[in-house]
Amino acid sequence: MLDVGRHPNIELMAYSEVEQVEGSAGCFKVRVRRKARYVDEDKCTGCGACREKCPTDVLDMYNEGHSTRKAIYSWFAQGIPSTHTIDPDHCRVLQGKKCGVCQKRCEAGAIDFEQKDKIVDLDIGAIIVATGYTVFDPGKIPEYRYRDLPNVVTAVEFERFLSASGPTHGHIDRPSDILARREIADLEKEESRLQKTLARYEEKAGATSQSVFETFAAETATPEQQQWMEKYREYLPLTEKLAALRSKAEGFATAKRLAFIQCVGSRDLRFYPFCSGFCCMHSIKEAIIAHEHENATTSVIFGMDIRAVGKGFDEYKVRGGNKSNITYRRSRVAEIVNGPNDNPVLVYEDTQQQKVVREDFDLVILATACAPNEGMKDMAAILGIELNRFGFFKTRPENPLDTTREGIFVCGCAHSPMDIPESVAQASSAASRAVQTVTVTPAKLLKIS
Amino acid sequence: MNKDMLVIGGGIAGIQSSLDLAEMGFKVYLVERLPSIGGKMAQLDKTFPTNDCAI
Numbered sequence: 001m002l003d004v005g006r007h008p009n010i011e012l013m014a015y016s017e018v019e020q021v022e023g024s025a026g027c028f029k030v031r032v033r034r035k036a037r038y039v040d041e042d043k044c045t046g047c048g049a050c051r052e053k054c055p056t057d058v059l060d061m062y063n064e065g066h067s068t069r070k071a072i073y074s075w076f077a078q079g080i081p082s083t084h085t086i087d088p089d090h091c092r093v094l095q096g097k098k099c100g101v102c103q104k105r106c107e108a109g110a111i112d113f114e115q116k117d118k119i120v121d122l123d124i125g126a127i128i129v130a131t132g133y134t135v136f137d138p139g140k141i142p143e144y145r146y147r148d149l150p151n152v153v154t155a156v157e158f159e160r161f162l163s164a165s166g167p168t169h170g171h172i173d174r175p176s177d178i179l180a181r182r183e184i185a186d187l188e189k190e191e192s193r194l195q196k197t198l199a200r201y202e203e204k205a206g207a208t209s210q211s212v213f214e215t216f217a218a219e220t221a222t223p224e225q226q227q228w229m230e231k232y233r234e235y236l237p238l239t240e241k242l243a244a245l246r247s248k249a250e251g252f253a254t255a256k257r258l259a260f261i262q263c264v265g266s267r268d269l270r271f272y273p274f275c276s277g278f279c280c281m282h283s284i285k286e287a288i289i290a291h292e293h294e295n296a297t298t299s300v301i302f303g304m305d306i307r308a309v310g311k312g313f314d315e316y317k318v319r320g321g322n323k324s325n326i327t328y329r330r331s332r333v334a335e336i337v338n339g340p341n342d343n344p345v346l347v348y349e350d351t352q353q354q355k356v357v358r359e360d361f362d363l364v365i366l367a368t369a370c371a372p373n374e375g376m377k378d379m380a381a382i383l384g385i386e387l388n389r390f391g392f393f394k395t396r397p398e399n400p401l402d403t404t405r406e407g408i409f410v411c412g413c414a415h416s417p418m419d420i421p422e423s424v425a426q427a428s429s430a431a432s433r434a435v436q437t438v439t440v441t442p443a444k445l446l447k448i449s
Numbered sequence: 450m451n452k453d454m455l456v457i458g459g460g461i462a463g464i465q466s467s468l469d470l471a472e473m474g475f476k477v478y479l480v481e482r483l484p485s486i487g488g489k490m491a492q493l494d495k496t497f498p499t500n501d502c503a504i
Contacts, residue, residue, distance in 0.1 A: 001487055004464055004479065009471035014481045018457055026450040032480055062492065079485030122478055125451040130463035132488050156492060163494035285497040316498035375482075379457070412462025413489075420461055420496055427465035434466075435473060438452045 005080040013120070014081055021127070021383050025407025025437050028124040036115040038086035038094065039072070043110035046074065046082030050102035050111065058090045060167075064157040066175070067167035072102045072111075077165060086111075125438035126407045128430045129393060131379060133413035136265035136272070136369035143335045144264065144366065150176040151255075151344050152336055152364045155282055162289050172290060172297075174363055176342035177252040180245060187242045194235045201228040209235075251341075255362035256296050259346055260287060261333050262303030265369035266417075272369050272390060278419040279367035280307045284320045286365065291324040298325040300361075302333050302348060310419070336364060370417035383408055392416055401430045409433045453478065460488020 004010055013032060020031040054070035062069075062076045071090040074082060092099035093113050103111040135156055138146040146152050151174050153161075160166040161173070168178070198209050201224075205212065209232045216229050260283040266276040280303065287299035306328055308317040320326040331348045339345040343360040350357050372391030373379075380387050385403040386394040393410040396402045401409045411430035412423040452475060456467045459481030467479045479486070490496075493503035 001464060001491070004459075004467055004486060007468065007471045009475065010467050010477045010479055012459075012479050012481075012486065014459065014486060015484045016480050017482055018455075018480055028451075028455070030455055032478070037484070064492075073484075075483055075485040076487070076491060079487065079491075081485065083484070085484040122453065122455065123451045124453050124455040124478070127455045127457065128463070128466045130456060130458035130460060130466060132458055132460045132462070156489070159493050166494070281497045285495065285500070289495055289500065310498070312498045411466060412458070412460060414458065414462075420490060423460075423462040424465045427462040428469050430462075431466045431469035431473070434454055434470065435475070438450055438454075438475075440450065 001078070001080045012081060014083075015085060016120075018379075018382060019119075025405075026125050028127060028407065030122045030124050030127070032120045032122060034118040034120060036088075036117050037083060038088070038091070038111065038113055038115050039084050040110040040112055040115075041081065041083045043108045044083045044106075045108055045110075046084065047107075048074070048084070049105045049107065050084060053101045053105055055099065055101065056090050056092060058087060063160045063167045064154070066157060066160060066178070084110075086113075126409070126434035127383070128427075128434055129379070129383065129385075129403070129408060129410045129414055130412045130427065130430075131373055131376065131414045133370045133417065134373045136371040138264050138366045138368055140271065141264065141268075144261070144333075145336050145338075146366065149336060149338055149342075149344050149364075150174075150179060151342055151362070152366065154366050154368045155260075155279065155286065156368075158286055158363075158365045159282075162286060162293070170293060172255045172258075172294065172363065174252075174255050174342070177249070180249060180252070184242065184245050184249060187238060187245070191235075191238055191242060194231060194238065197231050198228070198235060201231070254294060256294065256298065257360075257362045258287065258290060258297060258299040259344070259359075259361040259364045260299060260301040260303075260367060261346075261364060262301065262306075262367045263332070263369075264366040265371065267304070268369075272371060274390065274417065275307065276367075276370040276417040277307070278370070278417065281310070281313055281316070281419065283365070283367050284308070284317055284326065287326045288316075288320050288324045291326075298327070300327045300329050300359075302329050302331050302346070303367075304330065304332055310421075370413055373414070376414070399433070401426065401433055407434075407437050452476070455480065458488070459483075459486030461490040463488070 016034045019033050022029045050072050051070040056071035057068040059065045060067045060069040072086045088094045164170040265271045291297045308314045330351050333348040335347040337345045339360045344364045345360045385405045388394040409430040411426040454470045454477045456463045456479045467477045470477045
């Protein structure tokens with residue numbers, strides 16, 4: 001990534017979108033919209049002083065919504081370019097309210113609320129489309145209850161939990177526990193607010209709230225006493241709720257019994273019939289890393305079969321089984337239900353034992369399918385190329401990286417589901433196909449004449 | 450004939466294509482929708498089968 005930012009031949013246009021493509025191979029006219037960041041790219045040093053005082057919290061989608069960022073943000077800490085961006089949907093100033101703290105804090109004077117989108121026209125010889133994929137939304141599978149059960153997460157969410165820079169700093173805290181802790185923090189704030197109010201009344205009257213409450217009669221009370229008791233009535237159930245939550249939180253522990261469910265959305269005729277290719281391996285990887293982090297972790301991987309096809313992949317799978325407490329269970333999980341302590345309970349048929357089993361786990365990780373991007377249809381229309389029946393870009397059988405329009409090539413998961421080494425190999429192939437388009441060879445000259 | 454290249458998408462595939470083309474001496478415009486490049490791979494902690502760091 002750093003090399004891209006530094007390379008003299010690469011002009012990086014981040015936070016931009018291609019709007020229009022005209023012409024043909026060798027002489028495309030491309031229009032790119034450079035969206036307003038409201039931060040001057042040339043002035044911003046990426047120091048982050050602006051976001052420290054930003055009052056607005058927004059869900060951080062880089063962490064899959066498990067943490068918050070500010071309305072002025074960098075997509076992630078090591079991001080290239082390091083220029084910060086103001087989120088126009090959440091920034092107070094851009095929503096017409098008073099703020100501008102970031103502008104005061106920025107020593108480089110980079111904040112510019114008046115910035116507008118810029119349109120750039122480019123003359124291009126060949127185009128490579130590498131728009132990637134999107135993670136299948138497991139909420140579409142009702143029996144897995146992804147939306148209802150907090151402790152059912154996708155593999156990308158789990159990846160963020162495992163990451164030292166993630167929302168839990170690499171500890172596998174359960175989402176239900178995180179939510180409960182957040183609720184405790186909110187209630188504590190409310191409690192201290194009420195305590196202060198009650199203390200004011202108590203000081204004035206020279207009596208405790210409790211004693212006044214015991215002898216309180218609405219008919220004879222002064223209006224001030226009535227207000228006081230109203231607050232006290234709010235305070236009592238709050239403390240009870242807080243105490244209950246606190247005692248529950250004492251029992252919280254990191255997730256140690258993990259279940260991985262394979263083929264969520266893929267190899268499923270209701271959604272995508274194809275195999276996503278990399279999910280078996282990333283589930284094994286996540287189970288191995290979870291075990292490395294916490295040795296008591298055990299994992300069960302539920303799948304129809306484990307497809308470890310690739311250099312060193314099968315050895316990796318076997319090593320996971322032998323050294324990282326992974327059990328591979330041949331089964332297609334029928335349902336996930338809620339159990340005690342927010343533990344997800346898996347209902348499945350163990351096909352080797354020929355038994356229907358109910359088993360509870362601390363955390364369930366769904367190996368979601370590699371699905372085509374939502375924006376691919378629009379992109380195909382802009383580029384004037386076709387999609388295949390699954391929604392990925394259509395390619396020619398004889399030239400597997402050529403799209404249906406000459407001079408436009410596709411690579412990576414925009415082509416079809418594939419892992420990182422395969423994406424890298426395809427990317428290099430697409431680059432060489434693009435060069436062939438713009439290079440004049442004797443054979444091409446002969447064809448023209 | 451124009452020789453400048455356009456790469457749409459700044460994930461691992463787009464980054465690799467851009468670097469290859471740039472190394473071959475072509476001018477490359479790399480367009481990314483999000484504020485930073487890196488794509489899905491930048492969200493990963495480690496990669497299989499070597500458990501190398503993704504970033």
